[in-house]
Ligand code: KIV
């Protein structure tokens with residue numbers, strides 16, 4: 001039996017070999033990512049990437065559970081972390097516990113992730129003390145984009161660093177096993193990584209982070225536009241388009257199907 005990567009195994013990677021992570025929302029892509037990633041995030045970015053939403057604010061809990069189930073089914077090795085969507089945890093620790101437990105019971109994932117620093121400390125402690133491992137997420141937190149005024153890189157003004165540093169310290173003290181640092185200037189992410197004793201997972205952060213994560217569809221080249229922090233490793237958008245175009249032409253010219261594809 002192949003054992004999945006555990007939460008303590010991720011936590012122990014602080015300062016060690018960088019932690020490899022990608023998002024995935026489906027059984028088929030997750031099965032590929034599973035061969036190389038230490039953990040797979042079923043991110044609420046799926047609302048924008050898979051479902052055409054403008055932001056992650058509208059993502060419902062049931063959608064996270066559906067995609068979470070698919071990714072757990074498609075994988076064997078990686079720790080699966082599922083994002084708690086906007087509105088499912090902010091109100092109180094007990095609301096957060098109820099919804100996090102529902103996600104864990106219904107998907108079989110190993111941990112949840114939620115956005116917010118110091119303001120979420122009580123909730124992080126409440127969950128971890130009751131058996132739910134929490135990955136925190138600070139810096140650019142897309143679920144707060146309406147308050148932040150869009151998706152803005154954090155820490156450009158050095159006066160704001162202390163608040164971000166405090167967020168990282170407080171989520172670690174509250175029991176988070178790792179923290180995503182998203183969209184912040186490099187020296188701040190590097191500084192935070194050195195200040196706390198849980199792994200930092202960077203996205204638009206720093207090469208010094210204890211691990212890196214990207215949205216799979218971004219790095220595969222499925223989007224026409226990607227932010228600066230994405231390195232595009234694949235060319236799937238143009239490849240899919242070329243395949244669909246060739247199919248359309250062959251259907252119209254009756255070049256498809258041939259004998260090879262028919263029961264003669
Ligand atoms: O939803 C997501 O994909 C995320 C990552 C970008 C960290 O939260």
Ligand code: NA
Pocket residue numbers: 043044045083
């Ligand atoms: Na997310």
